[in-house]
Amino acid sequence: MCGIVGALAQRDVSSILLEGLRRLEYRGYDSAGLAIINQQKLERFRALGKVQQLTDRVPLDQAGKIGIAHTRWATHGKPSETNAHPHFSRDRIAVVHNGIIENYREIRENLLAAGYEFASETDTEVIAHLIESYYEDDLYAAVKQAVDQLRGAFSLGIIATGDSPALVACRRGSPLVVGVGIHENFIASDVSALLPVTNRFVYLDEGDFVVLNAEGYALYDSAGKPKELEITVSERTGDSTFKGNYRHFMQKEIHEQARAITDCLVGRIDTTTVLDSIFGSESEAVFTQLQNIQIVACGTSYHAGLVAKYWIEAILGISCQVEVASEFRYRKTVVPKHTLFVTLSQSGETADTLAALRNLSSDNYCGSLSICNVPESPLVRESSLVLMTRAGPEIGVASTKAFTTQLVSMLLLVISIGKLRNLNESRIASIVRELIELPRQIEQLLRLDAQIELIAEDFIDKQHALFLGRGEHYPIAMEGALKLKEISYIHAEAYPAGELKHGPLALVDSEMPVIVVTPNDELLEKLQSNMQEVKARGGKLYVFAHQGAKLDQSGDDVVVEMDCETSWVTPILSTIPLQLLSYHVAVLRGTDIDQPRNLAKSVTVE
């Protein structure tokens, strides 16, 4: 969602800000803008569309040593140049904002009555005017007074004209980091924006303010008390945000999965088991007493949770519920005693998932575990146990390597719990062996790329597609459908294959491609019957068949043979060809693969 970058330096900052925005493009946005103070005057550039369009408008020699910039993902007011940030008040104050101001209507009424004029339809503009109404010569004091009146989850970056230039920022429910340079400092909603200028970061706590000025930076807590925070040196390099030889980030990330899974496993397993305490020193006590697991997540991460439920119940015999965070957070729940609360999230900053964690009130929870890809993200910082997926930065909005590493992490969780609860050692060793083999098998499946690229041609003009699966392959079918609709804009639905005749079969005709993954397991026969039901209605089947899965094939069926045996890791393997299919269909349809329309990478608002 919206991205913020800000800089105060001894050099001109417009190119730093534009590069920062370019690196935040993956978060998803519809317009971009930048404001700079040049010779005591605010100057602003905004553009609807891509950061490149904004860059084209900013003169190469644009002067100004303090500025803020923003990529906007519309919430209040349509995507347009006038709604794009930064928003100004009386040419003295400029504001960029990530998040939502819930009480903006009443503030707007008061400001209108006080004579302020509004140029946009956004909730953000009230912040600019409100700060202006308090601003004399201390920008921090004015921001603090204004922020104390705002309700919602947000982060802000503010600059103002005046005698002593300063940039003030605050974090209330939306992430913000301070980049610490040498005689120059920065802010951003994500470290990746600042990697070309620094690798030293201060992660603000909830409610914190930061003031950047000529002397350096100063931190204040939500009550306005000065505070200090440690500087973290990031090991990330700027290179991870480049595509290399790949055409799209999504393609690169699909092909990085063997490496990502290896990284996820390194130092966590030996040849027969999972090492102790990989979920943290307190995990042993929690895992020994837990009697139930509640998983909460959104989107692709939710699908990982659904697969994990099959593993947890089948391997451990422990009950497990999985729910999308936006539902869970507002529901009155019955929490069984000794429930472990697990969040799955690539970004670690998804608003609904975070709110679900923050709202936990029952004493029946014995701990909270975050499986996450972004260190220092709010979910990681606020959970009692943590396992990083180590997928590396995922830039494509469509989640790929984050999903498969989440699944690997969930298997590590199953084994870690099992170890403490007398799970048979040879069973543990056999799952570990499967995990060790996984990267090699994924490399092998990636060789299907060319074959799947050809199959993708069948989908160019399709409007709809159905994905079928049974057992733990039902969530994989859901993930396949989500990937296809997300990046190719083809309407796709997933069903448990047994549900077909309870409704969706009515949709099947020669125009409806039906995609099925067929593991060679005890449900294969049942799945075959469902496939026959499709064929009898003239539907065309696209089958991803595992080794040994004997099919009643007919000439029309498209069958891709997958060189993999059925095992616990099969759902992870089955994901690969579905990712490739969506990717190639989207390439052929010419969509914006890495930044699909209307979507954001980090969903930091409800």
Ligand code: AGP
């Ligand atoms: C995945 O392809 C999606 N872009 C989306 O569903 C995503 O998984 C969801 O928004 C959850 O994000 P998170 O994993 O960062 O919490």
